[in-house]
Amino acid sequence: MAESVVNAEHPEGGAPEGEATRRDFIHIAAGAAAVGAGVMVAWPLINSMNPAADTLALSTTEFDTSKVAEGMQVVITWQGKPVFVRNRTAAELQKVLADPMSSLKDPQSDQDRTKPGHEPMLVVLGNCTHLGCIPTFGAGDYGGWFCPCHGSHYDASGRIRKGPAPKNLVVPEYAFTAGSTIKIG
């Protein structure tokens, strides 16, 4: 630190050259206190921009998946975001299960993306993992979704197959609570 400088400039300053003085201690202590105080002032301001308690309170949504006919999808909202609930046909399911993992950009098996015993039912966040647009159902080269904004193709498992999106459509935290009802979040 500055002790040597202080002493070189003020050799009469008390302590022998190269040793820290009480003034150095005061400078460092005061500086550290000021930085600490600055952080303490800034933190509540920055933290106020994090989601508020009432925003976080809206964190679960329930939905009866039996409303979704085979081959169709229903879009529901959870936390202000669209969620695709898709009841896949046997042919669609067979196709996504048969796809070799090596051909995937973000490798994940279809089993990892569904709940056991409810394999045809796919629950994914409806925002393209590129820039958040909502992909179109039943379009694209892989029978899943197609994002018209920047051309990302998803398969019927919601996995990214082609285009700029880096990740598969996100599977939110959810569980089957009673029979066909799911609770998201």
Place this chain on the structure above:
Amino acid sequence: MSGHESTYVPKTGIEKWLDTRLPIVRFGADYLALPTPKNLNYWYTFGAILSICLVTQIATGIFLAMHYQPNTAMAFASVERIMRDVNGGWLIRYVHANGASMFFVAVYIHMLRGLYYGSYKAPREMIWILGCIIFFLMIATAFLGYVLPWGQMSYWGAEVITNLIGAIPLIGEPVLIWLRGGPAIDNATLNRFFSLHYLLPFVIFGVVVLHLWALHTAGQNNPVGILIPKEREKKDMVPFHPYYTVKDGFALIIFLMMFAWFVFFMPNALGHADNYIPANPLQTPAHIVPEWYMLPFYAILRAVPDKFGGVVAMFGAIGVLFILPWLDTSKVRSMRYRPTMKIFFLIFVAVGLILGWCGGQLPDAQVVPGMPSFTLLDGQLNSYLWLTRLATLYYFAFFFVILPYVGLKETPLKIPASISEPVLSGPDAMSGAVPAQAEKKG
């Protein structure tokens, strides 16, 4: 603030009293008396036009804020109320919305002028950097403002642009949630965007003061791009007032006529029709496009097949401007005397326009319809995707390859000894009738 010596003499009693306490009249007088190169052409007038743009936006914005509701349930309706019920609200809103476009027209011309005449070179790097900061703040402010009407484009523009932050590795997701104030774009987002949209113009105003301070310290550049030697100052400079106040005033009237044409006859031409649909978080517009002035950067974002790479390229396209003074190796400022660089500059302007055009098109659409094409990597060669990539390549090559390389290799034309020389014959043909008269008045 200005580098020149003060010539102000307080006359009245109140001026004398004030001058020793707050020399604000002296400040204004010195500003008007500032010696300015006498060969500034109309490309230089956009500085003055920009200051009027900023004042217009702040003034109209304050009045709009008196009627606007920053709440997702009311925002769209409150904007429509401004258009229908508020006295003169339609005029204030159209001036504000089209004013943003006019602001960007002027700033792009202002920046290209600086690029052409080498206004960013020593000793004016600080002026340029402060200008880049203003440009960046303008983009941020325009984006925040565009979200406020809470239409479809507003909402999805906010979704796409905030998602860019999410592309940052590791910290992206938490920062994104912090920025939005919730898991998705919602009321918290709209509220803070309104707050920041109101704040940033005043920050811009502050940086503009610094920009002018730096300008008056380093002195203005001019189309010839030479420093005016001290001994020629009396001959080559004229006071800012009345010479440039009148010239800028005339240009401003022409500019305001164009502005008024948009406001009164085609107020929605520069906007997007989808923004008259209320925001719907469950439906994406078929084609999300930003305002025209962001299209070149949006095109660069889409040019890169990787999400994070695209974000880096887009911010890099703006960021490169900050280091421009150190990329240009030429000792000659004005491209008037750089015949090779002039050609590359014109291509750069064209590429900027092409990027803007590409940004408004679907990436997979054919550039030349019906022309045979083939697949190159991940797209058809005859597509906006590949046209954008070529243009993006030139954009970056211009700064990182052409400017440094051409500056070292090209042989510039002979630079005149004074700013009068290219106009009159010989460096000292200064005793001609017109300049001599101007000198006496000044």
